[in-house]
Amino acid sequence: MGQKIHPTGFRLSVLKNWSSKWYANGKSFPGMLNEDIKVREYLKKKLAHASVGRVVIERPSKNARITIYSSRPGVVIGKKGEDIEVLRGALQKLMGVPVHVNIEEIRKPEIDAQLIADNIAQQLEKRIMFRRAMKRAMQNAMRLGAQGIKIMSSGRLNGIEIARTEWYREGRVPLHTLRADLDYGVSEAKTTYGVIGIKVWVFKGEVIGRGEQAGAGTAAPQVLPPAGEPETRRPPRRPAGRADARSDGKAGEKKGPRKSDNSSEESATKPAKKPVKPGVNDAAAS
CATH class of the missing domain: 3.30.300.20 (K homology (KH) domain)
Incomplete structure (x- = not known):
């Protein structure tokens, strides 16, 4: 767990x-x-x-x-x-x-986690309903600029015999993000039924360092060779031949010898052959 x-x-x-x-x-x-x-x-x-x-x-x-x-x-x-x-x-x-x-x-005491917890504890000691106190504190915190808040109460809530835990959350409360500005406060309400514990988490936004802001729009740093050594560069790679293969024909298909440009001219100058009548050939064969 x-x-x-x-x-x-x-x-x-x-x-x-x-x-x-x-x-x-x-x-x-x-x-x-x-x-x-x-x-x-x-x-x-x-x-x-x-x-x-x-x-x-x-x-x-x-x-x-x-x-x-x-x-x-x-x-x-x-x-x-x-x-x-x-x-x-x-x-x-x-x-x-x-x-x-x-x-x-x-x-801004409304977004200070410790002051929120103390305020809820004082209201519970005055017999105010815990749900009303928690929701009112959450509304005030979100109204004054908090990006997220979570409130948890544990104990004999409303005087019940079996202790239980209830929590409410509004907005984002990133507990695992180190750059998240998260405020935390704990308080205790000493009621006639016993002690009720209150925990408050307030998320005020993420803090971005100078290095992250500067490197957001810049390219990766270039690695230079050590001093005294010639700079060796690999020859540029040839572009993939897919475009050429598509223009000439399908990939893997054998290509025959190209005809010269004069072949079209020769075909144009040669006279066309006369069609042979079928009746003459049949008579000669008989």
């Missing part, structure tokens, strides 16, 4: 980039990775109402730079920057190094 790989991990170093950008030796790597996990969990709880789509953590020399991508940056910053200062102090205490916080705005 085929399993689906994580679309972001599958496209790392091709289209996507890492969400944690730092280097560490073998001893300090586990501790720094654990700090990143704690920071992401803290920001997810602290900024649950701010529509945070992605968090990028960088670690320059003995510092930390955290970039928060949100569709509501004003909620994160607060009045006169008060909330972001409190957030910076909490992160600095959590990581133990000076922290710089940057806020980036998400222009």
